[in-house]
Every structure is written in structure tokens, then in C-alpha cells.
Amino acid sequence: MRILIVEDDPSLASGLARILEAEGYAVDVAGRGEEAVGAARGERFDLVILDIGLPGMDGFEVLRRLRGAEHRVPVLVLTARDTVSDRVHGLDLGADDYMAKPFAMPELAARVRALIRRSQAQTGPKVVHGPLTLDTVARRAYLAGEPLELAAREWAVLEVLLGKVEKIVSKESIIQAVAGWDEDLSPNAIEVYISRLRTKLERAGIHIRTVRGFGYMLEEFKAR
Amino acid sequence: MILNMADASLRGQLLRLLLLPVAAILAVSSIAAYYLALEPATDAYDGSLIDAGLALADRIHVRDGTLAVDLPSAAEQMLRTDKFDTIYYVVQDPAGKPIAGDSGIPLPPADRRPQDGSIFYNASYRGSKVRAATLLTPCGGQICTITVAETTRKRDRLVREILLGSVMPQALLAVLTLALVWFGVARGLAPLERLSGEIRKLSPRDLRAIEPAQAPAEARPLIEALNQLLVQVEESNRNQQRFLANAAHQLRTPLAGLRTHAELALAQPLSDASRAEIEQVHSATVRIARLANQLLALARAERGGRVEPHSPVELKRLAEGAADEWVHSALARDLDLGFELAPASVSGDTFLLREALGNLVHNSIEYVPRGGHITVRTGTRDGCPFMEVEDDGAGVPPPERERVLERFYRMPGTAGTGSGLGLAIVREIAAGHGAALEIGDGAGGRGCRVAITFPHG
Numbered sequence: 001m002r003i004l005i006v007e008d009d010p011s012l013a014s015g016l017a018r019i020l021e022a023e024g025y026a027v028d029v030a031g032r033g034e035e036a037v038g039a040a041r042g043e044r045f046d047l048v049i050l051d052i053g054l055p056g057m058d059g060f061e062v063l064r065r066l067r068g069a070e071h072r073v074p075v076l077v078l079t080a081r082d083t084v085s086d087r088v089h090g091l092d093l094g095a096d097d098y099m100a101k102p103f104a105m106p107e108l109a110a111r112v113r114a115l116i117r118r119s120q121a122q123t124g125p126k127v128v129h130g131p132l133t134l135d136t137v138a139r140r141a142y143l144a145g146e147p148l149e150l151a152a153r154e155w156a157v158l159e160v161l162l163g164k165v166e167k168i169v170s171k172e173s174i175i176q177a178v179a180g181w182d183e184d185l186s187p188n189a190i191e192v193y194i195s196r197l198r199t200k201l202e203r204a205g206i207h208i209r210t211v212r213g214f215g216y217m218l219e220e221f222k223a224r
Numbered sequence: 225m226i227l228n229m230a231d232a233s234l235r236g237q238l239l240r241l242l243l244l245p246v247a248a249i250l251a252v253s254s255i256a257a258y259y260l261a262l263e264p265a266t267d268a269y270d271g272s273l274i275d276a277g278l279a280l281a282d283r284i285h286v287r288d289g290t291l292a293v294d295l296p297s298a299a300e301q302m303l304r305t306d307k308f309d310t311i312y313y314v315v316q317d318p319a320g321k322p323i324a325g326d327s328g329i330p331l332p333p334a335d336r337r338p339q340d341g342s343i344f345y346n347a348s349y350r351g352s353k354v355r356a357a358t359l360l361t362p363c364g365g366q367i368c369t370i371t372v373a374e375t376t377r378k379r380d381r382l383v384r385e386i387l388l389g390s391v392m393p394q395a396l397l398a399v400l401t402l403a404l405v406w407f408g409v410a411r412g413l414a415p416l417e418r419l420s421g422e423i424r425k426l427s428p429r430d431l432r433a434i435e436p437a438q439a440p441a442e443a444r445p446l447i448e449a450l451n452q453l454l455v456q457v458e459e460s461n462r463n464q465q466r467f468l469a470n471a472a473h474q475l476r477t478p479l480a481g482l483r484t485h486a487e488l489a490l491a492q493p494l495s496d497a498s499r500a501e502i503e504q505v506h507s508a509t510v511r512i513a514r515l516a517n518q519l520l521a522l523a524r525a526e527r528g529g530r531v532e533p534h535s536p537v538e539l540k541r542l543a544e545g546a547a548d549e550w551v552h553s554a555l556a557r558d559l560d561l562g563f564e565l566a567p568a569s570v571s572g573d574t575f576l577l578r579e580a581l582g583n584l585v586h587n588s589i590e591y592v593p594r595g596g597h598i599t600v601r602t603g604t605r606d607g608c609p610f611m612e613v614e615d616d617g618a619g620v621p622p623p624e625r626e627r628v629l630e631r632f633y634r635m636p637g638t639a640g641t642g643s644g645l646g647l648a649i650v651r652e653i654a655a656g657h658g659a660a661l662e663i664g665d666g667a668g669g670r671g672c673r674v675a676i677t678f679p680h681g
Binding site: 009018080081103107212 | 473476477479481482484485491510513544551555561562563564565
């Protein structure tokens with residue numbers, strides 16, 4: 001896994017590099033936009049962490065060039081400017097996620113993992129979350145190497161949660177993702193599926209947290 | 225003209241300035257008119273006195289060597305008859321002895337010399353004021369004296385008529401002039417009153433230029449000067465705004481570096497002492513970052529969000545969008561953060577409204593003890609959109625509820641690391657959206673509920 005950090009502040013860049021290296025990624029650092037565009041053209045990265053406020057060519061321009069060259073590499077935008085227009089602008093141009101400076105290290109690490117996992121899920125058949133593996137082609141699930149029985153609806157709910165680890169998924173969006181065209185699924189039914197999933201996954205240390213009145217959140221897996 | 229503060233009324237000044245000259249003109253012109261009209265009239269009356277005297281002169285005869293006045297009673301009757309006044313007369317022989325007429329009529333003052341053979345004078349006779357004429361006439365080769373006097377009723381009446389006829393219209397004219405000034409000033413100043421209304425509508429949030437078209441030409445330079453000042457104030461506001469925003473933004477990147485390195489250090493094996501030190505650095509960094517955000521929000525809220533024009537904001541979606549960040553902070557402090565979100569549409573600045581709700585949530589996260597509950601609500605009550613945060617922490621006692629809204633004020637004995645800016649910012653933002661901010665008790669009288677309620681529909 002290879003990550004390109006585009007950040008002109010050397011202290012922040014070196015800190016980020018060390019965090020990500022500690023997580024097991026190979027990290028390259030570019031201090032200028034032009035440099036970043038050149039690097040991305042020459043080599044394959046699994047993720048670009050892009051600061052918007054760069055000297056010379058700014059982050060927006062870098063993003064435009066990356067997308068213009070049809071790079072499908074996920075981009076996590078960092079910004080010190082948090083006005084709404086900046087955010088919208090960043091996402092319009094095809095950034096996959098953004099974080100406002102300053103940020104907490106665990107949150108950054110979680111976002112990086114989620115982005116890489118998501119881009120792999122689009123390219124590969126397997127979704128991995130700690131001891132849990134979903135083979136989306138064969139539609140089989142494994143927990144710590146053992147086959148795991150999941151009903152169709154349970155599978156669908158779990159897939160939605162796995163797509164957004166550490167993020168709240170509203171009940172409504174689960175219903176939308178799970179229900180077929182002609183079905184009316186009640187929020188209570190979702191609670192039943194979640195409860196069944198918990199029974200099957202809790203013992204392996206995989207936790208689904210309830211966010212009262214809103215939805216659910218699959219927590220980051222932490223090995224004990 | 226110097227306007228001093230004790231008497232800054234234009235109307236008062238103008239009236240005072242006009243009153244004296246108008247009164248003086250009135251007095252002078254009245255006196256002039258009085259005398260101009262009085263003299264010819266008095267002359268005419270005086271002339272008729274002389275006529276009466278001359279008629280008497282014709283009647284003086286020398287009979288048997290003595291002087292006598294031969295006046296039949298019918299003729300005397302005619303002489304004495306007048307519509308208004310009583311007429312008296314006396315005829316004296318050259319020695320001064322009365323030979324006919326009324327006795328005791330006062331004589332002219334001794335120092336008066338006759339002019340055209342007669343002397344006119346004022347005197348008092350039988351308890352009335354009289355006007356008298358004395359004339360000298362030849363009688364039997366000598367000089368006799370005839371005095372005719374009449375009461376002054378006619379003349380007094382004439383004076384009254386002249387006063388009424390000339391002074392009254394002038395006095396009326398003067399009063400009318402002053403009244404016109406009084407109302408004219410009010411009317412003339414009405415555009416200034418409207419202008420004041422326009423200026424009153426301005427606020428630091430809204431420094432529109434004032435439209436000079438509806439003001440009188442004399443007030444336009446004032447408006448133009450004011451508009452220039454407004455432009456300068458606006459510009460200076462914008463500079464201050466830009467400076468604060470830039471400063472806050474510039475702080476963030478080094479803070480991000482500092483925080484990252486502190487967290488990296490904490491991830492390494494450390495002695496307890498070093499860990500405690502670095503944790504201090506880390507928490508200070510987090511605090512500074514929050515403060516930078518708050519200053520940024522405050523700078524922006526003070527201008528009422530005019531940087532970004534107000535646009536439709538769905539409060540439910542706004543809360544959902546920010547929920548991730550809040551839930552992680554709440555979980556880190558072992559708090560249950562829940563949501564009761566119903567649709568609520570308002571017009572506003574998304575960034576500021578998110579900051580306001582975020583400040584309320586962060587306050588609860590900061591001050592509610594571990595294991596507590598926090599609920600974020602959006603929706604409409606009595607047709608008014610609202611967003612609120614309720615918790616079951618220690619709450620805010622009623623006497624403190626006003627003070628906690630002040631900048632940098634923190635309740636006595638408050639734990640945690642807040643700056644005391646959070647609620648002040650919320651108040652600014654609420655005010656900028658015309659919304660009411662209310663601090664109350666939580667459910668069942670426990671904890672705290674802070675609600676921002678927007679105007680109807």
C-alpha cells in the first residue's frame with residue numbers, strides 16, 4: 001500500500017508520514033503541487049492525502065489535474081479553510097473525503113483505512129474487517145477463518161455498515177439500501193437484523209454501536 | 225451659528241432668532257401706523273373745535289359799552305351738540321373775566337404761545353379728560369379769548385379703531401409668520417427625520433449606503449459624507465474580518481503538525497513523567513485549535529454571516545452531517561449522544577449554524593459527567609423551526625443563565641478547559657439569524673436544555 005502526502009508544512013508532513021508508516025504503509029511526500037502531479041503521473045499510489053493550501057499550484061488545481069488524467073486514486077483532502085464553499089468545491093472536484101486541520105491522529109488513520117478499503121472493494125471481491133471477511137462474489141462470509149451463516153438481509157445490512165466503518169449510518173439509509181422496490185421495511189425490522197448480527201459478531205470483537213435516534217456505527221476493529 | 229448641546233433644536237433656535245426682530249418690526253410699524261393715522265384724524269377734530277370757537281367769535285357784541293355774547297338757546301344747543309362728546313366753552317373779555325359759557329375750564333399752560341392765533345392743549349374738566357382750543361379774537365377794538373373744550377370719547381374711539389385697524393393685522397401677521405416658521409421647520413426637517421429612520425436601520429451587520437434621492441438637496445452632502453464613512457467602516461470591518469480569518473487559518477497547519485507530533489510521541493513507550501508532560505502539550509494544542517475555530521466563527525458571526533449570503537438550510541440534515549464528529553467526541557468521554565431529528569427549514573449561513581449547534585453539543589460533552597446523556601433535537605414548535613441540545617448534567621442555575629452568554633465568562637467552579645467563548649458565539653449567531661436563544665432546565669428539571677428558536681416559517 002502506497003500513499004502520497006502532498007503537504008507544504010514540513011513538520012505536519014513528517015508527522016503524517018510517521019503515523020502512516022507506523023500503520024504499515026509506504027509513504028512519499030511532496031511539498032509542492034507540481035511535484036505531486038508529476039509523481040502521480042509516474043507511479044501508482046493507493047491514496048493521495050492532499051493539502052489545499054499549497055504554494056504555487058494549489059490543491060484544487062492538483063485535484064483537477066489528477067482527475068483530468070483519469071486517475072481513479074482515492075484522494076483525502078486536508079484543509080485549513082473550512083468555509084462551506086471550500087468543502088463543496090473540494091468534493092465536487094472528486095475528492096473522496098476531507099478533513100479540517102487540525103485533526104486527531106486516530107481519526108486520520110481510520111479515514112485512510114476506510115478509503116483504501118473502499119477503493120479495494122470496488123476493484124477486488126473481498127472485504128476484510130479484522131477477523132471478518134466478506135467474499136462478495138461467492139457471497140460467503142468467514143469469521144476467523146470459519147464460515148459464517150448470514151441471512152440475505154443480514155448480509156445486506158452488514159455490507160452497508162462495512163462500507164462506512166467508524167461512520168454513522170442512518171436507519172433510513174440502511175432501509176433504502178436493503179429493501180427491494182416493492183417492500184416496506186420498518187425501522188423495527190432493521191433493529192432485529194442488527195441484533196442478530198451483534199449476536200454473531202460480538203464474540204469476535206466486532207462491535208456495532210447504536211446511535212440513539214439516528215442509526216448505527218460499525219466500530220474500528222481493535223485487536224486485543 | 226453654533227449649536228450648543230443645551231439648545232440643539234433648530235426650530236427653537238430659529239424661532240428665538242426670529243422672535244426679537246419680528247417683535248421689533250411689529251412695534252415700530254405699529255407705532256408708525258398709529259401716529260400716521262392719528263395725526264390727520266386729530267387735526268380734523270381740532271379743526272372742528274376751532275370752527276366752534278370762530279362761530280362763538282361772531283356772536284360777541286358791544287352793547288351799551290359792555291361786551292356780551294349773543295347766543296340764542298337754539299344756536300347754543302347746536303354748538304354744544306355732538307354725537308359722542310360733551311362740548312364746553314367760555315368767552316373771556318380782555319381782562320380775562322368770563323362773559324359767557326361754562327365756568328372753571330382750565331386755561332392753556334402759561335408758557336404756550338398761540339400759533340395761527342390758537343393754542344391746543346389737553347386738560348381735565350369735570351372729571352373727564354378734555355381737548356381744548358383757545359383762540360384770540362378782536363372784540364370792540366380789543367382782544368377777547370374764546371376757549372372750546374370737548375371730552376375725548378371720539379378721539380379715544382378713534383385711537384381704538386386705528387389700533388384695531390392697523391396694529392391687529394400686523395400682530396396677526398407676526399403670529400402667523402412665527403407659526404409658519406414653527407410648522408415649516410417641522411415640515412422642512414421631516415426628510416431629516418426619515419433619514420434618521422434610515423440610519424437607525426443600519427447596524428454593523430448591515431451597512432448599506434443610504435439612498436440620497438429622497439432627501440432634500442441641502443441634506444445630500446450630509447448623506448454623501450455618511451455613505452463615504454459607511455464604505456470606510458465596511459472596508460475596515462472586512463479587513464478585520466479577513467485578518468482574523470487568515471490568522472485563524474494560518475494557525476491551523478502548525479497546530480495540526482504540533483498535535484500530530486504530540487500524538488506520535490504518546491504512541492511511543494514513555495516514562496510516566498514524560499507522558500504526563502506530553503499529554504499536557506497535546507491537550508493545550510487541542511484547546512488552541514478549538515479557540516482558533518471559535519475566533520473564526522465569532523469574526524464571521526459578528527458580521528451576521530454577510531460573507532456568505534443566507535441560503536435555505538435544513539437543520540435535520542445539518543445535524544446529521546455533523547453527527548459523526550460529535551459521536552466520536554462523546555464516545556471518547558463515555559457519553560450517550562442521541563438524536564431526535566425532525567425536518568426544520570430555515571434561511572441562514574450553514575457554516576455558522578453548524579458552529580452554533582456544534583458549540584452547544586461540545587458544551588454538553590465538556591461538562592456532562594461520564595455516563596451522562598445528551599440529546600440533539602431539530603424540528604418545529606408552534607410553527608417555528610428550532611434546534612436544541614439537552615443533557616442531564618449539572619445544568620445552569622437560573623441566576624447564571626444570562627451571564628454564561630457573556631464572552632470569556634465561565635461559571636464559578638467549572639471544570640474542563642473551555643474558553644468561555646462558546647455560548648457568546650452561539651448568541652451572536654442566533655442574533656444574526658433573528659433567532660432566540662434560551663437556556664432552561666433539562667427533562668424532569670435535571671441538567672440543561674439550550675434551544676435556538678427561529679422566527680416563524
